Amino acid sequence: MKIGVVIIFLSLTFFLEFLFPLFQARSKRMRHALINLTFGVFNAFLVGFLFSSLTVFISQWSELNHFGLLHWMNASPLFSGCIAFILFDVWMYVWHRINHRVPFFWAFHRMHHTDLSVDSTTAFRFHTGEIVLSSLMRLAVIPLIGINLNVLMLYEICLQPIIILHHSNLKIPENWDRAFRFLIVTPNMHRVHHSQIREETNSNYASIFSLWDRLGKTFQKRSEFKTLVFGLPEFTLKSSQSFFGMVKTPFFS
Ligand SMILES: [Zn+2]
Ligand SMILES: [Zn+2]
Numbered sequence: 001m002k003i004g005v006v007i008i009f010l011s012l013t014f015f016l017e018f019l020f021p022l023f024q025a026r027s028k029r030m031r032h033a034l035i036n037l038t039f040g041v042f043n044a045f046l047v048g049f050l051f052s053s054l055t056v057f058i059s060q061w062s063e064l065n066h067f068g069l070l071h072w073m074n075a076s077p078l079f080s081g082c083i084a085f086i087l088f089d090v091w092m093y094v095w096h097r098i099n100h101r102v103p104f105f106w107a108f109h110r111m112h113h114t115d116l117s118v119d120s121t122t123a124f125r126f127h128t129g130e131i132v133l134s135s136l137m138r139l140a141v142i143p144l145i146g147i148n149l150n151v152l153m154l155y156e157i158c159l160q161p162i163i164i165l166h167h168s169n170l171k172i173p174e175n176w177d178r179a180f181r182f183l184i185v186t187p188n189m190h191r192v193h194h195s196q197i198r199e200e201t202n203s204n205y206a207s208i209f210s211l212w213d214r215l216g217k218t219f220q221k222r223s224e225f226k227t228l229v230f231g232l233p234e235f236t237l238k239s240s241q242s243f244f245g246m247v248k249t250p251f252f253s
Contacts, residue, residue: 003044020170037121043126068143092206096205118230159208182210184210200222
């Protein structure tokens, strides 16, 4: 189901980006998409192969042994499900901040930030090293929260359209964006996170709910987007934008 949601939503957003782009006249859009999506497809297969059975096992183990915050609370399934969903999004925010703060994690995460033409396909541009590290951390977080497998799947299904949308190159009227970002992370909010200006890169870390950036005092706004430059200054060369250049991003600068 997650794959179906991704294919439909990504195709639709990719098509709409041709019609209503914020940044126009981007060349080699298909090549850029192909490289980003190659990482996405490879990472999805790897996670499926290495981590899906482990995730099921850990989640069932925590349920059978009543291990984890939500099992200790003993609340109704609906209430625990909502709390688990929210707590998992808090974890995503914390993990993203750790990725920016700790040099070892940043070495892998920065590949997501080297994109000079952020669009819907950037939602899948993650270094395999980062995906493995975050999947390992999840194996610890899942039993600590005591998140149910169905809630985890629901979280993933909700996350995909939101991350595709907030990376998109769609021109969204500011009043629409403001109304949506009251609750969720929007394109105008996440674009700031992909800016080359360091203070902006280190802001707007949230994945689904924008509230965590407001609470964590990491929320930043921009009134003007035409002057926004994407990427990282040390990775603008053509060689660092190629597939193998991207693979080498954690190891060279
Ligand atoms: Zn980031
Ligand atoms: Zn991003």
